[in-house]
Amino acid sequence: MTTIDSPERIFELLSAGGGEAYFGEPVTVLEHSLQAAWFVQRKGGEETLVAAALLHDLGHLLHSEGEDAAERGLDTRHEELGAEALAEHLPAAVLDPIRMHVAAKRYLCRANARYLAALSLASVASLALQGGPMSAAEAEEFIALPHAGEAITLRHADDAAKVRGLGVPELETYRALVERLWH
Ligand SMILES: [Fe+2]
Numbered sequence: 001m002t003t004i005d006s007p008e009r010i011f012e013l014l015s016a017g018g019g020e021a022y023f024g025e026p027v028t029v030l031e032h033s034l035q036a037a038w039f040v041q042r043k044g045g046e047e048t049l050v051a052a053a054l055l056h057d058l059g060h061l062l063h064s065e066g067e068d069a070a071e072r073g074l075d076t077r078h079e080e081l082g083a084e085a086l087a088e089h090l091p092a093a094v095l096d097p098i099r100m101h102v103a104a105k106r107y108l109c110r111a112n113a114r115y116l117a118a119l120s121l122a123s124v125a126s127l128a129l130q131g132g133p134m135s136a137a138e139a140e141e142f143i144a145l146p147h148a149g150e151a152i153t154l155r156h157a158d159d160a161a162k163v164r165g166l167g168v169p170e171l172e173t174y175r176a177l178v179e180r181l182w183h
Pocket residue numbers: 032056057158
């Protein structure tokens with residue numbers, strides 16, 4: 001398992017993500033992460049949720065399966081990879097929404113037919129690999145978990161964060177925030 005032992009390392013990884021295409025979407029992993037963080041912040045989200053949004057796809061920068069993993073029928077479980085890598089240094093209010101952001105998609109597909117209809121093609125393709133929409137029992141269990149609401153808010157920001165060329169605050173804007181939450 002990969003662990004991340006400093007905020008510095010996070011920023012190195014995300015900067016490197018500026019060169020990585022984001023899974024069939026018109027943005028890089030870095031642009032996607034910055035847009036997600038900005039959307040949460042603009043809605044008045046807690047600092048912990050802004051950090052979660054910025055870091056939710058860090059797991060994609062920790063595996064070596066490449067951008068076409070989903071096309072090859074592989075679920076990299078990036079949400080677990082990312083949360084585990086940060087587990088020793090960030091609070092549950094950051095880690096839980098990261099770990100739960102794929103489950104939140106599966107939950108929303110169950111709870112809201114319009115949500116499923118509006119998903120991007122790449123997101124629909126990975127949904128099947130991730131287990132498809134939740135069953136009623138799974139949805140009930142999910143929504144009772146701590147930070148389920150935050151994971152859903154993060155998910156909506158995640159889904160929206162695919163806008164080509166959108167001007168948003170740059171990566172450095174978030175360094176102080178991540179350092180404050182780091183322990
Ligand atoms: Fe994402």
